[in-house]
Amino acid sequence: MATTTTRLPKQARREQLLDTAVAIVRARGTDGLTLATLAEAAGVSRPVVYGHFDTRPGLLLALYRRLDERHRAATARALRAAGTTADEVARVMSAAYFACATDMPEFAAVSAALRGDPEMEAIQHEMLDGYTRVLAAALAPHSDLSAESLRLRCIGVLGAAGAIAAELNRGRSTAVEAVNALTDLIVGTLAPRAGRH
Numbered sequence: 001m002a003t004t005t006t007r008l009p010k011q012a013r014r015e016q017l018l019d020t021a022v023a024i025v026r027a028r029g030t031d032g033l034t035l036a037t038l039a040e041a042a043g044v045s046r047p048v049v050y051g052h053f054d055t056r057p058g059l060l061l062a063l064y065r066r067l068d069e070r071h072r073a074a075t076a077r078a079l080r081a082a083g084t085t086a087d088e089v090a091r092v093m094s095a096a097y098f099a100c101a102t103d104m105p106e107f108a109a110v111s112a113a114l115r116g117d118p119e120m121e122a123i124q125h126e127m128l129d130g131y132t133r134v135l136a137a138a139l140a141p142h143s144d145l146s147a148e149s150l151r152l153r154c155i156g157v158l159g160a161a162g163a164i165a166a167e168l169n170r171g172r173s174t175a176v177e178a179v180n181a182l183t184d185l186i187v188g189t190l191a192p193r194a195g196r197h
Helices: 010-028 035-042 046-052 056-080 086-103 105-113 118-142 147-169 175-189
Strands: none
Touching: 010 035, 010 046, 010 056, 010 105, 035 046, 035 056, 056 086, 056 105, 056 118, 086 105, 086 118, 086 147, 086 175, 105 147, 118 147, 118 175, 147 175
């Protein structure tokens, strides 16, 4: 049994374990990630891993949250550097979304591994709500829509983004095509319905 010689503070150890879990999923897929394989790869005893994650689903849920936090942080950084027009904001949001799909393929793998888990469903709703708020806040200065109309349109855009990301990951679209399509969809959501005053 491998054990570490370095004692880390609890939060630092958790971060190290999650970094190692990402590497395992990237190299071997989610089937290769268990509490035992994580302990071995991280160079710690199994009780250390069990002290952070009681079960494999618990580990996968923590990993999913971690990947979502990274995605949101990257999106926030990109938005801070975005231009001031609706098209520039939409393009930055689109590029950040698809960077997650291509740079973090383990995100989709972890999501698939947790399919059917009731806690995962609640977390996905929470994350969708959070990302919808980010998108709506970034687009609000460029829209005359009510907050509720904009929120609903952002939910629709994110559903479309997920479908486009699936096409991108299947090799049926290029990143440029995906970004252009999502940018057009986002900008299109800002237009009020025809005939509405």
